[in-house]
Amino acid sequence: MRSLSAMPDYLYEQFDSLTAEDARLPGPGGAFSPVEQVWHLADLEREGFGVRIRRLRDEQAPRLHDFDGARIARERHYRSLSLREGLEAFAVARKANLATLQSLPGEAWGRSGTQEGVGIVTLCELPALLLQHDQAHRLEIEEWKRRQAESQVRPHEGVSAR
Template sequence: MRNLVEEYKKGYVSLVETVAGLSPEILSFKPSETAWSVHEILIHLADAESIGIQRMKKILAEDNPLLTAYDQDAFASILSYKDQDYKLALEIIKLLRKSFAFVLEALPAEAWDRTGVHVERGKVTLEELLGGYVDHLKGHIAQIHRNLDAYRALRLVQQ
């Protein structure tokens, strides 16, 4: 479990390194009309982080709790992701990960097998859920790289 917690802790640093120095134009660039910009991805990650930690806390504090789903596209639209402060989102992710890593590091071995029931995925252990959030961040870092590649390709075509 220690490796998984370390990966979780390092995720924020990888994210910050990925977006460091990006211009406002690149941050707001969308590779397609339906795709998210890097800015929107960062806001989404802050929301996902807070929801993920709430789910993990429920698994730790309750017996087999129900873990609700949410519509990420509705969040992005209705909560105006494009207008929110991405720097604040990065700070939220940093603080949430730092504070919850403390909880994770102190857990006894048996806590990792505690379960909840996700309304879409079914039964999930704390270990699986944490692994999912580690992978979720990695997936969005890869998405950011794809956005950057699409931006660069478009700039080359325009030259």
């Protein structure tokens, strides 16, 4: 759970100093920009993982919907939103989900349902799925930062000092 609770701080460290313009620069191959990253994470945390956690806790063998992150990003125009508000929304949602998970009695961890596109999932698997998703986004963020650093160097390449 400690790794999961560290993700909001990681996002703040990576993105808090970006200008509004830089926060909207897309990643390589059309990957999410920083502002799209944080809003995707916030919405998935609330509407994906949060809903799954509550339904698995409260319902008998629920059928859980998939979360189409790319479609939702387009529909909600993530790139036009506030980076700061997205960071805050994710932090609040992650804190709430972790509090819910930590409050579960031992017998609840075996509760299961069927997630569209995944199959059977149990409450005990959700922390690992959250962590796996966080790690995938960390890699995307590191790649975005690397590409941005390279693009800052390129304009100066080929200029000879005389």
